[in-house]
Amino acid sequence: MKTTQNFSEISRNYSDTSILMHEAISSSIGLAGTDHKYLGLIIKKKELTAGEISEITGLSTGAVTGLIDRLEKRKLLKRKSDKNDRRKVLIVPDVQKAMELLEPVFTILQKRTRELTSSFSEAEINAIERYFTAATEIMKDITQNLKNKQ
Template identity: 30%
Template sequence: MNDTDAVAREQAVTDFMRAGRESSRLSVMFRHAAAARLGLTVTDMECLDFLMDTGAATAGQLAEQTNLTTGAITSMIRRLERAGYVTAERDPADRRRVIVTLVPQRIEDGTRLYASYGTAINEVLSRHSTEEIRLLARHYEEMSDVYRAQLATLGSDESPVAEDAPSR
């Protein structure tokens, strides 16, 4: 790689990192606004999103997906039940487990809230080739792997902490 290519690559990486941070920041803000509109927390929304992919899950699986304690998951499930988004029933095969299932009719409220977002995303994707969309999907999958690894590191005692970080 010549110097011109190295400089161009360094700038491209810098631009990518900046765009990624901005996209992440805006995604967090959007999720908070959408959750507030539905009277939910962002974690509630993430739980519902996971259930939209799986249809149903045990409380333990939800705890793993959201990184919440079993007590916090129990509170969230009760909150989502009261709001009508999920049902929670004992697993007939193992009465100690609770199976949480989406209530499809209630999920339609969230679907309507996200409709304009979906339309805007489809407009963006319409300007890209199938191969470019596959690249973007692969990028998201690879970034998800990075996030999972970083979450595991942050959850371990091996996570580095800045010495000058303020204590709380």
């Protein structure tokens, strides 16, 4: 049976490798850092304000402005006035353009991940899903606690 220490080391390695992979993905498509991850969050919301992006990501308003500028320059999103409040600016992703840019990388990643997961039993998949679901909630809780301390 694996020790907790071994599991912690494997989990840290997974997390570190994930960060490095996402940095490489961004770099390969001409974006900075993890901009494509932030773009993914924006796509999930469909349209939102810069303030909402700051709230979701924890980035400062200045960092969000830089993010929006970089993604807008690549035509991955646009700013548009809110029809109900012209003072408010909405950030709207260009989902099609983003998918065209990201799909080649993620197609390979998804294919290899499907190949890997197909080698697991249903019980193993259930255990992995249970772990990731619970671990995600722990990370959300810690993130919120850290934001509340700021």
